[in-house]
Amino acid sequence: MAALFLVGSLSGACLAIEVVDAVVCRDVQDREPVEPGDSFPADVGIVWCWSKIKDGKGATIRHIYYYEGEEKAVVELSIGSPMWRTRSSKRILSSWTGNWRVDIVGEDDVTLKSLTFRIGQ
16 A cells, blocks of 8 residues: 655645656666566566656655565665656675565655565576
8 A cells, every 4th residue: 555745845735745656677768667577587686666756856765675574775765856757776686586575665754655576486
């Protein structure tokens, strides 16, 4: 279930930050995901989390990568406009087969979206 994060504007009104779309993929080219999926081979090397954020200008989100429930990486990403595409990558060792998750988290530590994927098998 996705959550919304409120961002104040200069007028005092609050906008709800929203993850419009998000995928795990093999690459990002021209700001678009390439070969999105939920399963990747053990020798993939790198996976990317691509996300499209609405109404988050000025906010910071985090992509938090988990392997078998253990946090492996946190990437902070600044949102630069009302509709913003951003991405992060995670190097994957060939021995790290199993279940992975990326949480997209707002400034208030609320999870906006979770993506699960599998490496190997």
